[in-house]
Amino acid sequence: MTSRTRYAVCIADGCADDPIPELGGRTPLEVAPMPTLARLAARGTIGRARTIPDGYPKCSSVGNMAIFGYDPLVFYTGRAPLEAAALGVGLSPGQVAFRVNLVTVSPGGTMLDFTGGRPSQAQAADVIAALNVTVGGEVAFYLGQGYRHIMTCPADWADAVCVPPHDLLGQAAVGPAGPSADKLSEIMRASRAVLAEAPIAATQVWPWSQGRPPRLPEFAARHGVAGAVVAAVNVVRGLGTLTGMTVVDVPGATGWYDTDYAAKRDAALAALADGADLVIVHVAATDEAGHAGDAAQKVHSLAAWDRLLLRGLVDGLDLMGRWRLLFLPDHATPVRLRTHTDAPVPYLISGSGGEPGGGRYCEAAAAGLAAEPAHELIGRLTGAA
DSSP states (O other), rough: SSSSSSEEEETTTTTBHHHHOGSSSBBBHHOOOOOHHHHHHTEEEEEEHHHHHOTTOHHHHHHHHTTTTTHHHHHHOOSSSHHHHHHTTEEETTEEEEEEEEEEETTTTTTTEEEOOOOOOOHHHHHHHHHHHOEEEEEEEEEEEEEEEEEEEEEEGGGGGOGGGGGGSSSOOOBSHHHHHHHHHHHHHHHHHHHTTTSOOOOOOOEEEEEOOOOOOHHHHHSHHHSEEEOOSHHHHHHHHHTOOOEEOOTTTOTTTTOHHHHHHHHHHHHHTTTSSSSEEEHHHHHHHHHHTOHHHHHHHHHHIIIIHHHHOOOOOHHOOOOEEEOOOSSSSOOOTOOOBBEEEEEEETTOOOSOOOOSSHHHHTTTSSSEGGHHHHHHTTTOO
């Protein structure tokens, strides 16, 4: 045990919600059995944070950038360049990156599934390879995870206006608009022939959230602590890469319901033991449950957070000495809406010595509090602000 303080930031992606009739008018955070979180909240500070500034995309890239301590109003340039950084994809001055989903669109033009039936990594690799051969030309595709990939193209294509596919579930799959819309639409049309030959449910590609890489100051220089990132999804890993943090590879971390919570817990504790002062742990399962409209799965994922990750993380932190922990989502993903909102979210700061206040961690407990800018919370956590 050493005298320095360790810090943990726990991001339960999209876990905030609205009251759900099938849960008796309660939210998943109010229903899920989370005894560890309850103990932390009883001796912690409950607050309310605005992770998505007004007018900005209701997107994990914006929310997580804010949680990492970078004001999106200053630094945000799009989701795709963050994911590209995680994949080691460099952009020349004449290029821009797009996030590309493999999606399922009905013959009538309805967005049926923004995950394209969740293809395996091997299936996705085959599709990306085929796209580069068949579509190619001015664009290049890079393998990401499952349905989540990257496309690079000429920089002047960045003026397109693209709707995130998860915002179109069950609705008309409205394609891009703007000066370069025709070029992107042609890529989307050409991809249909490739996907028609693939043994998966996806029917085409869907580009969105384009941008150039942001210029982010080093995390350690900005916050005064050495940081590590434990996450499966590339938008979070890319933030770690671009800010000089240690990005930990975790076998069994899938970005889905079946992610290995215990492996993430152990990786976070190992990172702190190996020299990191602060570790950011991200789990996407609650967000995916929100998109699926599955209240029961959202409750189950929160219970798994507490039982398999948070309890052991707190036990391990106790053995290390002084510690402080921040718990919050990057945005809300209400089950009823099946997409993100920009509503302020509840946060909790707790630690080995306790915090002033105390209460219950849920949306209702924070509802009457002023919404604080989320990019200031890292400073609150470490005492730098």
